[in-house]
Amino acid sequence: MTTVIPHPTKSTATAAAPAQLEGYNFAYLDEQTKRMIRRAVLKAVAVPGYQVPFGSREMPLPYGWGTGGIQVTAAVIGPDDTLKVIDQGADDTTNAVNIRRFFAKTAGVATTDRTADASIIQTRHRIPEKKLTEAQILVYQVPIPEPLRQLEPREAETRKMHALEEYGVMHVSLYEDIAKFGRITRSYNYPVRVNGRYVMAPSPIPKFDNPKMDRMPALQLFGAGREKRIYAVPPYTEVKSLDFEDHPFEVETWEQSCALCGAGDSYLDEVVVDDKGTRMYVCSDSDHCRERREAGHQGDGGPK
Amino acid sequence: MYVAVKGGDRAIENSQKLLDEERRGDPRVPELTLAQIREQMSLAVDRVMTEGSLYDPELAALAIKQARGDLVEAIFLLRAYRTTLPRFGLGEPLDTSAMAVRRRISATYKDLPGGQLLGSSFDYTHRLLDFALAAGDERPAAEIAPEAVDDSMPKVAEILDQEGLIEREEPDGDRLPVFDLTRESPRYPADRSARLQNLARGDEGWLLGLGYSTQRGYGNNHPFAGEIRVGEVAVEFAPEELGFPIEIGEITVTECEMINQFKGSAAVPPQFTRGYGLTFGNCERKAMAMALVDRALRARDFGEAAEAPAQDEEFVMAHSDNVEASGFVQHLKLPHYVDFQAELVTVRALRRKAAALRDAAE
Numbered sequence: 001m002t003t004v005i006p007h008p009t010k011s012t013a014t015a016a017a018p019a020q021l022e023g024y025n026f027a028y029l030d031e032q033t034k035r036m037i038r039r040a041v042l043k044a045v046a047v048p049g050y051q052v053p054f055g056s057r058e059m060p061l062p063y064g065w066g067t068g069g070i071q072v073t074a075a076v077i078g079p080d081d082t083l084k085v086i087d088q089g090a091d092d093t094t095n096a097v098n099i100r101r102f103f104a105k106t107a108g109v110a111t112t113d114r115t116a117d118a119s120i121i122q123t124r125h126r127i128p129e130k131k132l133t134e135a136q137i138l139v140y141q142v143p144i145p146e147p148l149r150q151l152e153p154r155e156a157e158t159r160k161m162h163a164l165e166e167y168g169v170m171h172v173s174l175y176e177d178i179a180k181f182g183r184i185t186r187s188y189n190y191p192v193r194v195n196g197r198y199v200m201a202p203s204p205i206p207k208f209d210n211p212k213m214d215r216m217p218a219l220q221l222f223g224a225g226r227e228k229r230i231y232a233v234p235p236y237t238e239v240k241s242l243d244f245e246d247h248p249f250e251v252e253t254w255e256q257s258c259a260l261c262g263a264g265d266s267y268l269d270e271v272v273v274d275d276k277g278t279r280m281y282v283c284s285d286s287d288h289c290r291e292r293r294e295a296g297h298q299g300d301g302g303p304k
Numbered sequence: 305m306y307v308a309v310k311g312g313d314r315a316i317e318n319s320q321k322l323l324d325e326e327r328r329g330d331p332r333v334p335e336l337t338l339a340q341i342r343e344q345m346s347l348a349v350d351r352v353m354t355e356g357s358l359y360d361p362e363l364a365a366l367a368i369k370q371a372r373g374d375l376v377e378a379i380f381l382l383r384a385y386r387t388t389l390p391r392f393g394l395g396e397p398l399d400t401s402a403m404a405v406r407r408r409i410s411a412t413y414k415d416l417p418g419g420q421l422l423g424s425s426f427d428y429t430h431r432l433l434d435f436a437l438a439a440g441d442e443r444p445a446a447e448i449a450p451e452a453v454d455d456s457m458p459k460v461a462e463i464l465d466q467e468g469l470i471e472r473e474e475p476d477g478d479r480l481p482v483f484d485l486t487r488e489s490p491r492y493p494a495d496r497s498a499r500l501q502n503l504a505r506g507d508e509g510w511l512l513g514l515g516y517s518t519q520r521g522y523g524n525n526h527p528f529a530g531e532i533r534v535g536e537v538a539v540e541f542a543p544e545e546l547g548f549p550i551e552i553g554e555i556t557v558t559e560c561e562m563i564n565q566f567k568g569s570a571a572v573p574p575q576f577t578r579g580y581g582l583t584f585g586n587c588e589r590k591a592m593a594m595a596l597v598d599r600a601l602r603a604r605d606f607g608e609a610a611e612a613p614a615q616d617e618e619f620v621m622a623h624s625d626n627v628e629a630s631g632f633v634q635h636l637k638l639p640h641y642v643d644f645q646a647e648l649v650t651v652r653a654l655r656r657k658a659a660a661l662r663d664a665a666e
Contacts, residue, residue, distance in 0.1 A: 024388070053489035058387040062380070063631030065638065088642045092312055095638050101313070125642045143635070154618055156492040181654055187646035206646040226628050228489035252649045270645055284642055 020108030027074040027107040033057055037075035037230070041221060044232035049194030050162070051145050056228040066099055067225030069122050069141035073103065076137060076221070077120055082110045084118035089126035089267065089284035096124070115287050125188075127209040129266050129288040132218035134235060140203045142224040145231060147191045147201040167199050170242065178247055187252070193240045194233055202239075208251045208267045213239040256281040259302035261292035278303045327372045341365035350556075350585025351375055355626065356382030357486070357505050358389075359555050359584050376507075380627045387486070394482065396540040396549045400559050400582075401459050403535040410460050411529040412563060418457030423534060425588075460531040461561050461578065470563065470576040492618050499601055499621065504582060506624030508590040514614040515596035523612030525599045526565035527579065534558045534586050558583045560591040564599045567606045577606060 025031065033055075040054035059067040077083065083103050087096035091113035099122060100111050112118050115130045124141040132138060148158045151169050161167070170191055177185045190207035194200045202210060203222060213220065213233060220233040233239055243249035257264040259280045266288055268281040280302030283289035328335065342349055342365040352364040356379045364382060371377035407423025410416055464470040483498040485505075490498060503511060518524055536556050542549040560581035568574030579599025581591035600614040613619055623629060 030388075030390075053491075055487045055489060058383045058486075058627065060384040062634065063628045064633075064635030065631060067631075088639045093639055094312075094316060097312055098316060101316075124638075125640070143632070154492075155622075156618065182657060183654075185650055185654070187650040188643040204640075204643050206642055208646070226632055252646060254649075267642070268645070269641055270648065284645075 015104075015111050021105045024106055026079070027077050027103065028060075029057065029071065029074045034075045037071055040230045041072065041075060041232065044221070044230050045219070045234050047198075048233055048237050049198030049200040049231060051224075051229040051231045053228055054230050056225045059225065061098070061102065063226035064143060065095060066122070066124060066141040068223030068227075068230070069124070069139050069225075070099060070102065070223070071225055072221050072223035072230060073120060073122050073139050074107070076139075077103070077107055077109060079107070079109065081119045082112050082117055083107075084112050084115065084121045084287075085123075086121065086126060086128070086285075086287075087124040088269070089128075090286040092286065113287055114291075115285075125204050125206075126267070126284060127205055127212045129283075129285045130291075132216060134217045136218040138216075138218050138220045140205075140220065140222045142201065142203045142222045142227075142229075144189075145201055145222065145224040145227050145229040147189075147199050162198060165197070167193075170199060171244075174242060175244070178244070184243070184247060184249075190249075191242050193242060195237050196240075199242070200231065200233075200239075206252060206267060207241065207249075210239070210241045210249070211251065215239070254281060257299060258283045258289060258292075259299040261289045261297045262299040263289070263292055263297070273303060327370070336369055338362060338365040338369065341368050347586060348373070348375060348378075350583070350587050351508060351590070352378045352382055353585055354583040354587050354590065355379045355505055355507065356386065358382050358386040361585075376626050376630050380630065383627055393541065393544070395552075396542060398537045398539065398557065400533065400537055400557065401457070401462070403457075403533055403537045403557075403559075405453060405457055405533055405535040407534040408457060408531065409529075409533075410531045412460060412531075413463075416458075416460065416463065418454040421453060457533075459561065461563070464530075464563070464576065468573075468575060471567075471578060473578065490621060492621075493604070494617060494621060496598075496602075499617070500580065500582075500598060502621045502624055503594045503597055506594070507626035507629070508587070508593070510624050510626070510629075511590060511593040511597050514600070514620060515593035517612065518596050518600050518614045523600050523603065523610075523615045525577075525579070525596070527562040527596055527599065528564075529592065530561045530563035532558070532560045532588060532591065534588070556585050558585065558587050558591045560588070560595045562592075562595040562599055577602070 020026065027034070029037070036055055040052045044050065044052045056068065057071060059070055061067055061070065073083070083100065085091065085096045085100040085103075087093040090096065091100070103109055104111055115121065115128045119135060120137045120139060121128065121132075122139040122141065127138065146155070146158050148161055148170060151173055152158050152161065161169070174184050174186070177183065186207065188206045189201055189204040190210055192200050192202050192210060192213065202213060215236045215238060216233070217235050219235055222231045224230070241249040252267070254268050256268065258266060258268060260282050263283055267284045269284045271280050271282060272278070273280055342361050345365075345368065348368055349361050349364045352367055352375055353359055353361065356364065356367070358364070363385065364378070367378035367381040368375065370381060405421060407425065408418065408421045410420065461470055461473070465472065483495060483501070485498055485501045490502070494502070534556070536554045538551045539553045539555055540549040541552045562579035562581075564577045564579055566574045566576050577599065579595040579602070581594030581598065583591045583594070597614055597620060600612070601617050601620060603610040603615040608615075610616060
């Protein structure tokens with residue numbers, strides 16, 4: 001019996017910049033479009049958590065697959081940047097590979113899977129376990145930027161609610177969870193309040209990652225292509241997960257540790273390894289796991 | 305034995321080779337040429353140009369070939385190409401009353417100046433599979449009529465307008481900036497220019513279903529097909545350095561003007577209202593559906609209760625684009641295992657708690 005676990009055993013580290021694709025501008029978008037996006041980004045940074053409408057372009061990748069994140073990355077990336085792209089915490093998931101290929105091809109920038117070496121990290125659904133620095137930008141891919149959308153489908157209404165800071169409906173929804181289940185049951189895309197003002201969707205990261213957003217030294221940019229919105233959390237800005245005094249926010253924990261590196265404090269993926277329901281748990285952040293193993297940490301190898 | 309799927313460059317490359325192979329099909333069958341698609345799949349080309357927002361039959365044919373006949377995928381290809389093109393400015397409004405008409409019908413008048421001109425249409429064919437066509441297509445060419453089409457074909461709405469029987473179509477004012485939904489994000493409530501752009505690019509199936517729903521009582525607006533015309537119109541553009549418009553080409557369009565239930569007020573005596581549809585090429589079904597939905601979305605303008613789905617501007621406009629819809633529906637194929645893991649942890653915790661409560665009760 002072989003078990004192939006979804007992790008690279010060796011890092012490919014930093015790949016040198018390949019030649020840039022001819023016939024297209026640097027990073028695909030034309031300079032006017034990039035300027036328009038940068039203006040939206042600047043406004044987003046100036047008003048933390050506020051969703052700035054922008055003239056999102058049609059990209060050669062499908063809507064819902066990271067077009068917002070790609071446009072933001074294209075607008076802020078320069079030839080000297082080193083890009084890391086992750087999906088579900090890993091660099092080798094197909095969509096992450098595809099987006100990395102897109103930028104390697106259209107911008108000719110260096111790419112890496114090492115969190116520490118990246119100047120821009122584009123992510124879907126995770127924040128790296130390693131603490132990010134002031135020298136880095138984290139770009140999130142966002143499917144639904146509006147945290148109130150599931151409670152109020154109309155954009156005309158939700159914009160008003162944000163303007164008036166009318167967030168009662170969100171608190172009622174969280175309270176209904178408590179009344180029904182005894183606890184808040186939202187486990188991902190857990191709403192946060194930024195800088196004490198705007199309620200913001202952190203994108204579908206697990207709530208495990210929410211505390212990492214708070215006062216993060218790196219700039220956090222959020223791009224929603226299909227919904228045509230950009231928003232941001234500037235460095236060292238307060239990001240508070242919504243909760244109640246008697247039901248404080250808490251994150252997921254596991255009884256298990258990573259089967260590969262033994263980490264007991266990282267977000268774990270559950271892998272079903274046979275048809276009898278045997279499971280093993282491994283770090284979702286593949287670079288974090290590799291780094292720990294290279295430093296000599298070892299897990300129990302999972303079920304035998 | 306369990307082998308986790310490891311996404312990587314090689315998997316993607318191999319998948320794309322397989323895709324190319326399947327697109328080509330059996331290599332013993334001659335390959336389709338773009339000219340064949342353009343000439344013999346012309347309605348597919350027209351739909352792709354319309355919803356792809358780019359008038360280029362050659363590129364539309366290429367997109368259809370590349371997408372293996374999946375028209376929504378072909379529309380996506382054309383849009384992704386279109387977005388890279390520079391824009392020189394706004395064209396002059398098309399003058400469809402000066403159209404070189406190939407087909408023109410009105411359901412509101414038995415005869416009218418210029419006459420009814422059936423043109424080519426599936427309408428009165430018996431939908432019998434033509435087995436002779438399977439063997440080959442050697443048909444005599446259609447005969448040329450002894451007299452030319454009347455070059456004066458006033459629009460039906462203009463005839464009604466002479467009597468003041470239909471609302472006037474007032475331009476928003478010359479040279480007011482037109483909303484451009486490819487450059488700005490939509491705002492609600494939207495103005496009519498934004499709505500019509502959205503509907504013109506909107507998915508034909510979406511508009512057809514919504515238009516149909518208005519006929520079945522969900523926001524009925526009592527439509528008559530005042531006029532449908534298909535033909536060639538001149539495209540004019542006024543370059544800044546010239547200061548006057550010049551003709552830069554000719555495109556085929558389908559236009560539908562619906563005449564709808566009348567409205568009146570203290571200031572205006574009762575008159576008919578309008579719904580408008582326009583497409584590239586020959587897309588009659590789409591143009592008619594568009595006109596029904598356009599009128600439904602004007603409910604607010606006429607003080608009608610907007611209670612049906614087709615009258616709900618944000619609902620209609622936000623979900624009409626098949627490139628957006630297709631992408632977001634299909635993104636569910638992407639891995640979601642981090643979020644799913646979070647849900648697993650939550651559900652297990654809730655179940656543990658429920659079990660503990662049950663045990664305590666026993």
